[in-house]
Amino acid sequence: MNPMAANPPITNPPVATPFFFYLLAATMIIGGILVITRKNAIHSAMALITALLAQAGLYLMLYAPFVAGVQIILYAGGIMVLFLFVIMLINLERNMKERQFNKQWLVGIVAAAALGGLFITVYTTSTRGKELFPEGRVAYADGQNTQAIASLLFDRGAGQYMFAFEIASLLLLVAIIGAVVMAKKRI
């Protein structure tokens, strides 16, 4: 079945896309800044959850609803709960009285600024000649996103990522065993 025939491209673009993009982008940037500046780790985790939910909204704007759902369920729901459990397990009162940034913070910021300069150089030089990203593409509805991802992952004929999927399950098994062994009191 041709997916293009099932979903003809819609001609009118979505409404208020720039507004929502900049709203979600600002939420993500502010959340990221709060993650790396807050003294209390719980506050950092809350800011990170906000940034992750805003990123799920950006995935929806990129017409990736399955990745958006995985982002909310796995990241904001699973991984962040794990983080909160560990934060509440360990004693934080003594840590909050200490210095929060290490002695190499100036070197770290200089290194990050150099990396940022590299990013700016690459993006400006690659877009000036208009060779990398010629223009923004016209958005059209794609109603079979989850089905297409599933056929890439599992389909016998078109599935290119089945072996990688099985390896990922093996990786998760190793991670479970590793986490249990690490956290055990005596092995």
Added chain:
Amino acid sequence: MESLLHITTLHYLVLGAALFLLGVIGVLTRRNVVIVLMSIELILNAVNLNLVAFSRYWQGIHGPGALHGQVFAIFVITDAAAEAAVGLGILIAFFRNKETVNVDEVNLLKW
């Protein structure tokens, strides 16, 4: 102004680069191991945003079935879950031995 109002792939790439830089600053400057791990999650999410944006760009060239970037994003999320589980397990073991979560105290393998 026109280039600001017309959202393209490059806008998502710039946002991903900004988040990546925030994560790098967090990893390099913070002393709390939990916040260092959260900064690593920020870096992984910046990469994921780039992957999904490139997937959208790729779909414009090869049709709506070209979803390789989104599949890669799902694999990256799987890796992030494994990394968080093992990292937090190591953190609990470290806290049991040293009674601190300060990354400057992690020097057992230093020579």
